Amino acid sequence: MHCSMKLMFLIVIIRRYHYINMMKTWTEAQRYCRENYTDLATDHNINDMNELKNTVNNNPKYVWIGLKRTGVYQWKWSLGGPVKYLNWETEPSDNTDNCAVMRNGTWRQQKCDVASQFICYNDSSKAYIINTSSKKWRDAQRFCRQHHTDLINVRNQTDNQLIHNIINDPQRSVWIGLFRDSWQWSDHTDSAFRYWDSGQPDNSGSDCTAVDMNNEGKWHDVSCSGSYTFVCHEDELILIQKNLSWTEAVTYCRENHVDLVSVDSQEIQLMVTEVLHQVWTAEVVCYQNWAPGNEAAVDDCEREVRSGAVQSGGDHLWISLPGSHKLNFICRRKEK
Structure with a gap:
């Protein structure tokens, strides 16, 4: 088998965590992580946590x-993801109503400690589950995460209409997964994942976040001047949320980072366990994992650039796609 075929794949961002057993303030820890890795740890979901x-x-x-x-x-x-679709009954104000309910198909600001019914989303079954018990927003979030995936994310008008039909009562107010806070990740990513302990953050003037390892890793807001050990993350890959062809993506990555990422081993193939976005990746590789009927059409891999994608489900086998197809893509940020 010849081993220099150029390929394109769907892949997820690979993030590695590094525990630093040194006592530093939050700002000192941030500086250390930025100098030696990528930044202080960011968590995008419970798997990261x-x-x-x-x-x-x-x-x-x-x-x-x-x-x-x-x-x-x-x-x-x-649940995470960008807030692109909004359906407010009236434009939200700057008051302290930092959570959102749906009522009669439109959204309203609501104080988060009000008890309301809620709808969970289950990613395994792709189902919306309405819960008729009344809970505060954070308690509803906790329930959905324990028993399903999370509170619902309303991505577009189609989602909104579907959820409105499930509620089926113009007078009923139901929590959705939209909330507002002033917390920002050090690396400025838009991750909305939060893992606060009960009663946290307590808004006591403590502006930084520490993980309580004695309590299932739940988060506490603490004074930034305290000295603790810390966790850095290192992003070997970066997702570019811009639709480009394979050739355009190669050019972008080589001009702004290192290159498009390689899937050149079984180890990296096994990392493709969740496909969050459709992204192009490419590089010279020797590892191959073609689905039946999608193998190389020629024996000499050097003769042409092949295009492909990794299936989002099953065994994540590779399938052929046209190189002109435009997708988001992932760049490699460091040399091998």
Whole structure:
């Protein structure tokens, strides 16, 4: 078998955590991480949080991560992802009503400690589950995460209409997964994932976030001047949310980073466990994992550039796609 075929794939961002057993303030820890890795740790979901806990391995009580309070409030989805679609009954104000309910198909600001019914989303079954018990927003979020995936994320008008039909009562107010806070990750990513302990953040003037390793890794807001060990993250890959062809993506990555990422081993193939976005990647590789009927059409890999994608489900086998197809893509940020 010849081994220099150029390929394109769907892949997820690879993030590695590094526990630093040094006592520093939050700002000192941020500086250390930026100088030696990428930044203080960012968590995009519960899988990231579990990996971080495994990295620290329950050594200290408190460990710094990269979340810090700012003076700017922004709306976010509990499930994550950008807030592109909005359907407010009236434009939201700057008051302290920092959560959102749907009522009769439109959204309203609501104080988060009001008890309301809610709708969960289950990613495994792709189902919306309405819960008729009344809970505060954060308790509803906790319930959905324990029993399903999260509170619902309303991506577009189609989602909104579907959820409106499920509620089926113009007088009923139901929590959705939209909330507003002023917390920002050190690396400025738009991750809306939060893992606060009960009663946290307590808004006591403490503007930085530490993981309580003695309490399932739940988060506490603490004074930024405290000294704790910390976790850095290192992003070997970066997602570019811009639709380009394969050739355009190669040019972009080589001009702004290092190159499009390589899928050149079984180890990296196994990392493709969740496909968050459709992205182009490419590089000279020797590892091959073609689905039946999608193998190379020629024996000499050097003779042409092949295009492909990794299937989002099943065994993540490779399939052929036209190179002119435009997708988001991932660049490699460091040399091998």
